[in-house]
Amino acid sequence: MKAILYIAHGxxxxxxxxxxxxFLQTIMKQVNVPIQEWSYLEICAPTIEQGIEACVHQGAREIDVIPLxxxxxxxxxKDIPGLLLLLKKRFSAIKINLHPPFGVQSYILDGITDLINEKYSPITETDHLLVVGRGSSDMNIYKDFHLITTGLKERLAVNNVTSCFLAAATPRLEEGYHLSQNRTNNRVIIIPYLLFSGLLLxxxxxxxxxxxxxxxxxxIIEPLSRISNIQLRLMQYLNKGGPEDCNHSLLI
Known part of the structure; x- marks a missing residue:
């Protein structure tokens, strides 16, 4: 029997x-998989281990892990694969597929554009958009945020779109904001690249x-969970069984 384990940050x-x-209760009602549980990477319960246990106890033989x-x-x-590999000894007969995060998607950038326009239209060349990410030590984050800022420039037909981070990467928030102010005498609109509310928001x-x-x-605009297409696309993805290229090197 198949199961889905959703993992949120916490x-x-x-x-x-x-x-x-x-967010998850809405999705779970629309996804045609008999066993569905959620867990958190840190701070909150249930933990990932508890989530896997719950799936197995309900009869799951294969678990799709969906990181939010x-x-x-x-x-x-690193963190999620490390935890899953530690569980291998306990659940050696269970197949666990780690699926990718959302990634930089056109529908997410379209949704951000809608959130901006709903509250602050019209956006002009004198406005500055500051995309603020959580931050990561992974250097690919700079490539991702370049794609995000470029995509927003194209959608909103403005040039003043930059990014900064709350931790682990530079520029940090205060520096990024200062640079934004130096480029405009008008509005600075902060775009939290965060999925849910929390202490960072x-x-x-x-x-x-x-x-x-x-x-x-x-x-400032609202978190990205306000973009209805994120839920819709995730439901479609799960009902199709996900892509063929989920990370099979992490199967347990």
Whole structure:
């Protein structure tokens, strides 16, 4: 019997947990797989180990692991595979397929464009868009964020789109914001490249409020889970069984 285990990052934010679980409950109702569980990479329960156990106890012989991550950073390349490999000794008869994160997708960039236009249209050449990522020590993050900023420039027909990070990569938020201000006398619109609410989004919202209190024209959009197409595309992906190129080197 087949199962799906969804893995979210984890947060201390009650609002963030409600968003994750509401997001998943909607998807699980529409996905035609008999066993579906969710887990968290850190901070929250159930853990990945507990999620695997729950699937196995319900009779799963094959488990598709679906990371609710936007990009292929260290969590996807190291942390999750490491945890799955540690579980190999306990569940040697169970086949576990680790599927890729969302990646940089046109429908996500289209959704971000819609979120921006819904609140701040019209966007002009004097506005500056600052895409803020979680950050990663994986150097491919710079390539991904180049694709993201380039895609938004094309969709919004503006040139002033840059990126910065909250941790583990540069430029950091304060520096990225300062560079944005130097390029415009108009609005700086912060785009959190985060899937759900949580402490990182809280930090960005507080940062925005602080800058506005100083007289800056600083604004922020909502997290990417507000993009309805993300849920729709994930449901379609799962009902089709996922791609043939899931990472078979990580099968258990």
């Amino acid at each position: 947060t201390r934010s009650k609002k963030g947990i409600r968003e994750v679980e509401g 991550l936007l990009l292929k950073g260290g969590h996807y390349k 809280d930090e960005l919202q507080q940062f925005t409020e602080q800058k506005r209190a100083l007289g800056d024209q600083t604004f």
